[in-house]
Amino acid sequence: MTSMANLSLSKVAPDMSKLEPLDGSNYRRWSQKLLIFFEYLEIDYVLFEDPSKFTQIPATTIQIDITPARTSSSRPTAEEIKKYEKDNKTVRGHLLNHMVNGLFDLFIDFKSSKEIWDILFKKYGSDDAGRKKYVVGNWLRFQIQDDKPIMEQVHVYENLVGTIIAEGMKMCETLQANVLLEKFPPSWSEYRNHLKHKKKDMTLQELISHMRTEEANRLKDKMSTLPLDISKANLIESNDHGKKEKFRKKVKKLDGNDKNKGGKFKGPSKSDEKFKKKQVSCYVCGKSGHKAYQCRHRKNKDQKIGDDAQVNVTEHDNVIAAVIETNLVENKTEWIVDSGATRHYCNNKDLFAEFEETNGTEPVYMGNQATAGVHGKGKVFLKLTSGKTLSLSDTLYVPSLRRNIVSGVLLNKVGLKQVIEADKIIISKNDNFVGKAYLSGSLFVLNTVCASVNGCESGSAYIIESADVWHSRLGHVSLSSIKRLKTTGHFKMTNMMKGFKCPVCVEAKLSKQPFKSITSRSTKPLELIHSDLADFKNSISRGGKKYYVTFIDDYSRYTKLYLLNSKDEADQMFMIYKTEVENQLDRKIKRFRSDRGGEYSTTNLKNFCEEHGIIHEYSAPYTPQQNGVAERKNRTLKNMMNAMLLSSGLPDNMWGEAVLSACHILNRVPHKGKDKTPYELWKGYAPNLEFLRVWGCLAKVGLPDFKKSTIGPKSIDSVFIGYAQNSAAYRFMLLSDSSIMESCHAVFFEDEFPLKKTKEIIKSSDMSPVEIPSTSVVAKTIDKIESRRSKRSFILSTSKFLSAQDL
Known part of the structure; x- marks a missing residue:
């Protein structure tokens, strides 16, 4: 039995070495193959049997406990x-050896194969819902393209349907066929409408059979529409030294065996059956006169690059295209100058400044008798290294x-x-240099800077002065x-490229960018609080x-608004403001915006905002x-404030x-853009403006009862x-006395x-303004003067102090 297993292992092991290592994405195929x-090998039971069943039993246990129940x-x-x-x-060993390094390091310490198998299944094999969504997504995204063989794409569709069914999802044949019908390319739209009008439902295989027949008919019609009077010119340069040497060897062999008496070689006679000319036909194209290996229509015919350069030019009434078979490297940005092409061709849709879709019926005929569909046309602008722009109108889009061909x-x-x-090719107009094309791999590549600039006029090709030159x-x-x-017609130029910036203008004219108004x-209140500090030091x-x-x-x-002694009090005032407004409105401050002043960058304010979840936004430096x-x-x-001080005559310290x-x-004044006052939006009700008075006006304030006298004034001027x-x-x-008091009993003279x-x-009498001191200041001054007790008689001069009555 062991020898049979080893024999089987030796047979299968080479095939298993080609198994793709498990990386998580290929678990299903990997697990099924293993x-x-x-x-x-008949060892799959290891993955499903309980490992504890095969553990060794200690010898002492077997000797002591020998009962019928234990010897089952x-x-x-x-x-x-x-x-x-x-x-x-x-x-x-097979499980670990067929894993990527990351998974190998993860499971190397596991000794049980079943444990490894179960963990992998739970990790990668149990997500059925995710895998079903993935395969259904691939099925829905499938679309048939015109530039690929139809039947090959149909086989891809069949594989997608098979994958969905393998995941346990049911799908009837009619649904499969109808979905494939909607995946037809635009060129098959008429045939799709024809099939939709059929009363009988088709299965997927019936639809595929119809598509195969339709594709063959389309290919036959395309070949039949080729004109018979196509003139062909083939220029072939090849090294035939090998063929000449081979021919010389044959001549030498004939010279040694079939020479006549005159020493000259005599060719085969017409009567010799061995040298009778046979009518040979090609197995590729079906034409006579050459064999299959000589046919130029072979798809797998080797094409040499270098000395064996072949240029095939096919002429047609509408379109001529040159095919250079020596360079098959794809480059969607280079432009080839071709003297044999009758139109401009572009394979990159992004290079078109103006583009118009076409139905794809107009073909482009290549030199190898192949055709390519035209999917659109438009205008392309090539900016040459000379600074001029070449406009290509009616350029055909052939993906x-x-x-790209000019x-x-x-x-x-x-x-x-x-x-x-x-x-190189030098391009000029009226003896003025326009541009050049350099030789690269047997092709002349136009020396361009970029393509797809906006702006053009009619004409197949013309030169425009670039906008940066003007x-x-x-x-x-x-x-x-x-x-x-340009609009007034003073000169012609290309339009400015999007995002054009002149480095000289940026350096010489740079200014601050304008700020847009807040849109x-x-x-809601307290969502954002703005703050700033003003300086009156x-x-x-x-x-x-x-x-x-x-x-x-x-x-x-x-x-x-809060008055401050120093800037470092700003953070404390914000804390006071936050506590007050959040308590009054029963809402929380969300964001706080300020400049980058030092009073707003303190650690205390930063910690406070973080603690209460307030986002502190700073303006840019x-x-x-x-x-x-x-x-x-x-x-x-x-x-x-300045207007109020000037109108009232109060000193600046007020x-x-x-x-x-x-x-x-x-x-209490409405802000622009709002019909309601800030007070009304904040409090919820309209303010009362009747109590407003002119700031700095004369007011007679009523005296308190304990200061009133029976005879005398009942008010004081303020x-x-x-x-x-x-x-x-x-x-x-x-x-x-310039003291400040609060009262609601006053009469105003506004x-x-x-x-x-x-x-x-004071101004009219040329007197300098004197600050009005309080009576207490005068009393203190008198006390100080009296305490000196000078020997000279002291007389207080009241001219230095002005009382309110004197003013």
Whole structure:
């Protein structure tokens, strides 16, 4: 039995060495081939039997426990266990040796063949759904092409159908035939419609039989339509030294045997049956006069490259194409200058600037009597290395050609002179150099830079000045100006290539790119918050503030403004702002956008945003336009603040109150593009504008009850400077001591500005403006002066201080 297994293994092993290693994608074919191999060797049971059944039983256990129940006939014998171990090693070795290196390293530690087999099945063989989708996708994507033999493609379709059926999916014969009917190429559309009108359903094999007959008829009709008066010119250059030597040897042999008495060779006589001329016919083309190995129609006839150059030219009334049989290398970008072609040909559809589909009925006849279908025509533009552009109109699209062809005849018709010298063709027009073609592999290849530039006019071939040349001639003017000159007919040129950039213009005229207006905004509050910081360090406010920071909601444009002592307070203010608005609106901030200032790049702010899931967006360096919402808001606030200070006459250190009031007002003014105010979008209801007053006007504020007297004024003069933040009150600066107070009991004189009048009086009297101190400052000054106790009599000069009454 062992010798038979070894004999069988020696027979099959060479075939198994050709088995493709398992890489995961070929598991089904790989497993079936190995299983057939194991079944032939009768060792396939190793893959399905339980390995524990063949384990060795310890000798001590056998000696102690000898009972009828333990000595069952199902227990394998020692010989069976030994055979299993040997077969397991054989199967394991085949499984591992037919894997790729990655899988081999993964399963090398597994000793059981069944374990390896089961793991592979679970990993690669159990995905039936995925494999079914894959084969069905290949079946649906199948399409018959015109440029390939029909029957070969039909066999591919049959294999796809067989694969689907093998996966367990049912498909009736009618469905198979009808799907194949829809896969017909465009040239078979009439035949497809003819078959659709038949009342009887066809099976797949019946349809294939019809297609085979139709293909034979089409080939017969194509051959019959070839004109009989085709003139052929074949130029063949070959080395016949071998044939001459062979002929000389035959002559020498005849000279030694059949010489006459005169020493001259006598040819065969007509009576000699041995030298009678036989009528030989070719087995390839069926014509007489030559044998099959001499026939030029043989498909497998060797074609030598180099000395045996063959150029076949076939003439027809409509189309002439030259076939150079010495170079079969496909190149879809090179253009061959051919003096025997009557049309321009292109095999790459992407090179056409203008393209028109055709029905494919017009054929192109080759020198070897083959034909190729024309699938379209259009215009191609070739940019030559000289800077000029060659336009090829009515170029035929023939995808089956290996090379693109430029007709030398058509170039000559439009006045392009072609001179062959020193292995190159020089092309010129009116003694002006146009371009050249260099010799490459017995072919003249046109020296081009690129193809498929837009723009053309009528004519088979002509020269156009390139657009970049005119751009340089006109002193690098703008492209729009060049286009206007071309439109008005001042000169002819090619259109600018898409994406054209002049390096000189980029270097000399580079400027910042314009920023488009925002086309989309957030649809809900707090989805995006804009922020920016403004600097007033040269003018400190009354409270010692030097900066302010704004937070603007992108949806409503509602703005919150905070005054700062230093820039490092910006992150703390954002935390305060986040806590307030999220609690009030019961929503979360999603994104936060700012510039790249140091106040927004702190570790504290970064950790805070990461902790709360806020995306911090930065604008590009030196590009404030990307944070345009906050930048424009700051500009508006500063303009309003400056106008309010100038109109009221208040000093510059009151900019803090002014900018807070400006922000309060802007929240109640509709933004462009919105019919509602930011306040209404933020709060949900319209604001009340009746409480607004002119900033910096005179106001008489009512005194508290404990300061009122029976005789005397009940109010005090002050200047209106803003609105209370979290109270229904106004803010005022008292004229008496410049202190600030809040009150809701006041009468406003909105056309009077007391500090503005003061500035006018000071300006008219040429007095320098003096800051108004409070009474407490005066009292402290008096105390200090009295504490000196000088021996001289001290008189306080009140002319240095101006009270509110004096102003």
